[in-house]
Amino acid sequence: MRKLPALLAVLGLTAVGLAGCAVPAGFESCPRPSSTTSATDLVTVSGEVGKEPDVSVNTPFHVDETSFSDAVTGDGPAISSDNQAVVLDITIVSGKTGEPVVATQYNGDASRVNAFSRWTQAVPALDTALECATEGSRIVVAIPPGGIETETAASLGLGEKDSAVAIVDLQKVYLPRAQGSLVYNDAMGMPTVVRAPDGRPGVIVPDSAAPEKLTAQTLIKGDGEKVSGDQNVRVNYTSVSWDDRKVIETTWDSEAASTTLEALVPGAAKALGDVTVGSQLLVVVPAEKASGGSSASGARVFVIDVLGVDAAAAQ
Secondary structure (H helix, E strand, C coil), rough: CCCHHHHHHHCEEEEHHHHHHCCCCCCCCCCCCCCCCCCHHHHEECCCCCCCCCEEECCCCCCCCCCEEECCCHHHHHHHCCEEEEEEEEEEEEECCCCCEEECCCCCCCCEEEHHHHHHCCCCHHHHCCCCCCCCCCEEEEECCCCCHHHHHCCCCCCCCEEEEEEECCCEEECCCEEEEEEECCCCCCCEEEEEECCEEEEEEECCCCCCCCEEEEEEEECCEEECCCEEEEEEEEEEEECCCCEEEEEECCCEEEECHHCCCCHHHHHCCCCCCCEEEEEEEHHHHHHHCCCCCCCCCEEEEEECCCCCCCC
């Protein structure tokens, strides 16, 4: 069996048989595009979403462009961002032999979270095929030559001119940003948060002095499940210095962070009360708490989007 590239190992894929090979209600709208061809009509797939599929492909199978169809359409959040966190199962079948060459374990482990961009790095064809696909869906993807990254394709025994078929089950799709109802707050003395179309927050810090105690507000109230301060959640956050108005750190340029609210900002969860998935939180940490007891570093402002709850790793 050939050794898989490191990227596939990170994604949790297992090589198969290489020796013989050559937005729905409740979520923001994200219209699913239509496929331009019907090549997936040559593929038969059966089985439940989340279970290893039974795949039959008319061989030799060849396409010149990516084609896709939704065998099952889920009703959860949709993939609308490259850095959105997802949990998926995938089987890739050789267009030449009709046999599977790689697959995830289909063990129900929802802790196998990756940014969508990691999957598209390995299989660029998924960028088009999974646009606005929803949690709970099973998507059949016809992959042309070049639709799988070169080193990855070679490790699977696929030649430069070979096509492939992928069966993708979207087990979990985290929110791309806070989604819910705006909450009125008395903003006196507190920063103002503005939002770009993709949800990225901007923070306007007032000219007044920072609060002397930790102060927290819910800006958007999500309608997802309730989370506790010590529960692992996936968040996008930005922290800003109160004094010089500069961004100290942000996850919006990379991947959402997996953390607990208590670890991210100690005391914030207690100050906020009930926190739900989909919420956006504003927290101001006074200088003494932000810098370990010294006021030298100044107060910090946190804007936190709660995107989903992380599952415990499978035993």
